[in-house]
Amino acid sequence: MNRISFMLLGIFAVLASSWTGLVLSNELTYGNLKPYVVKDDNKAFPEQLPGLAAHGKQVYQDLGCVYCHTQQVGRPGISLDTKRGWGERQSVARDYVREERVLLGSDRVGPDLRNVGARKPQGGKAYDAAWHFAHLYSPETVAPGTNMPAYRFLFETRKITGERSPKALSLPAPHKAAPGYEIVPTERGEALVAYLLSLKDTFNYPEEASKVYVAPASSEKAHGDAAKKEHK
């Protein structure tokens, strides 16, 4: 064998090792991970996104939300994500099996959004659809100090004909629509908020609960025990 073929063979082998070892092996071992079916309920988790939310995911993707927002909750004990209230448990691979595009993200310029649909009210504000619409239209009014851009193009300002739309935003002074006008989300805006509200990994998979993560119940118990000990 001459030197060139030897060289090309080596070049092939070098990359084949990582392609086989990382790409192929993972695809074969957990590339067909299935949703978990709860027989009594006739439900499978993670659940399929409803139509509007699925469209909203497209909007999330094409507006590049992923460059500032991650969608992965770290393991309690190593990461502080659960303490921050970004989720009740760590994210596991099965959470993502229904997603056409997994958007884990690589930078936390903004908060993690994996469980934004299940976020608990804080300081009297509930993170509901109205909050998200106001946040998208004018981030500063509901999240002081943010550097998130406004997404006004997901809304339209239109003349009120007849009754005011139930979807119209109620915003504080500087952003309020002129008298006789109202600000309503476009279809893309509504879809995006539907997607955001659908983001919640609240189901505990039995297999992962025993193998991968510490289930919230047992960890709470452990915390409770520790607290009791401190009390004594």
Place this chain on the structure above:
Amino acid sequence: MASEPTFPLPTAASQPEDGHYREDLGPVDTALRLPLTSLLGWSALWLLVGGILAFLTSWKFHAPSVLADCSWFTYGRTYPAASNALLYGWGFNAAFAIAIWLLSRLAGAAPRARRFATVAVWFWNLGVLAAVGGLLAGETTGVEWMELPYFAALILLVCFGIIGSWAVTTLRDRRFREIFISQWYVVAAFFWFAWIFSSSELMLVYFPVRGTVQSIVGAWYTQGLFALWFGSIALAAIYYFLPKLSGRPVRYYSLSVLGFWTYGLFNGWLGVQRLAGAPVPAWVQSVGVAMSMLALVPLVIIGIGLLASVGGAMRSVKDSVVFKFLFFAVIAFVVSSLQLSLGAFRDPSHLTNITLIGQSQLFLTFFGFFSMAAFGAAYYILPRVARRPWSSAAMINIHFIATVLAVVIIYASLLIAGLRQADALQNVNADFANVVKSTSSVLLLRTAGYGLFVIGQLAFLVNVLLTMVRLPSRAGVEPLLAEPPAMEVVS
């Protein structure tokens, strides 16, 4: 290793093409004029476009209302448009130019069918245009560093195949038997990236795999793109030009082959290091950490050889503009590789793996290491293929100073902002606005850096275009016949 080996090693210097047993390679350079001027012209153009988009993106980070009302220019769209213009526009055109020129020079013959290859080059750039336009319009794959929409990716895949196989034919038709280390790197880069690109596109875009296997493929692609493609081409250029400029062989050349194999092997595995803490199997994360340590092997082998060679060349050619850029590239190679390896040790990575620190490392790899080596190479190559000296020496200086300052400022601001961000993320009770505040003020500096960057690249583009279109003058004849380093210096 106190004394240099006396037997002739296959180095660019000990086998000088300008020497008595390799005849003048001017005809090879001239033959490449059409494809190479196309590549260098396009690369400089994309560099300016990408630089402006990056400047805009950086500005919007601390002034979110800038151009916010138009969906085409929202932060989340200018970001991938900038990175794709820079990677696939500037990076690939420049890398192709260097690769083709190095292979032809070292083979002693230019590949045939140059018009056909030039058509592929123009189609490649059409593909990049479709990608950048598509991204601004909202067509994205959503895979970081591979956002280019499927239709653009298809064009690029085909063109990469054509340009790559065309360039590699030089190996078959070569007149000089020895194969120098630069040829290894270039041939491997073409082969590796063809595989990485096609397999990632297939597994992520055309037939997407399920769940977080996507993230593993994405991480493998990222490291493949930055290290196995851009890094290999940059190393090829450095291994060629250092001995060429200084007239001495690369130090510890015999070890560089070992460096090559370990570099290729470990960088294939290294990418998953970026997935520390992500919902992927635990063993994958452990592999990432193990590979980060193993990646120190090629770093030490290649790094020491290059640093010693740079040190040796310093005295004789420190005024050469090509050398100045290469010097910076070698330092950036060592620093960025070290940052990647050291950043992987468990504790720091859990604090830092999803902050701007990761971005700072990729930035330094692409702009400090690859782009600086590419600028150095372009300053050597363009006057030889265009058969004209550089149009303006002042613009070369502006370009060098502005680029070096910009890269240092942007890297430092990303690193400092990332450290502050990691710190702020530790305070779970404070409002998230706290994290925003920790980065925004520092990233003002980044915007200033990109401003400087754009000025530098404007000078580069103007100089490249003027050099290509200016009619050969009498004054231009003399530098053409001058010794290599003298040709970059024009009056």
